[in-house]
Amino acid sequence: MAKKVVATLREGKQDGRAYSKVIKMVKSPKTGAYIFDERMVPNEAVKDFFKN
Numbered sequence: 001m002a003k004k005v006v007a008t009l010r011e012g013k014q015d016g017r018a019y020s021k022v023i024k025m026v027k028s029p030k031t032g033a034y035i036f037d038e039r040m041v042p043n044e045a046v047k048d049f050f051k052n
Contacts, residue, residue, distance in 0.1 A: 018042055022049050 024037045041049050 020046055022046055024050060 019040045020043055021038065021040055025034050026037050027033075028035050039049065
């Protein structure tokens with residue numbers, strides 16, 4: 001029974017696997033303290049997120 005459930009989950013949409021949660025530490029211009037910028041981006045755009 002469990003094998004059948006796992007097989008159906010893999011065949012379905014894989015939208016969740018197409019995205020990654022990325023966290024970048026950015027210095028705040030107002031206070032000078034560091035803040036964390038968290039976003040869900042597509043796997044193809046991860047490198048572009050960190051370049052900016």
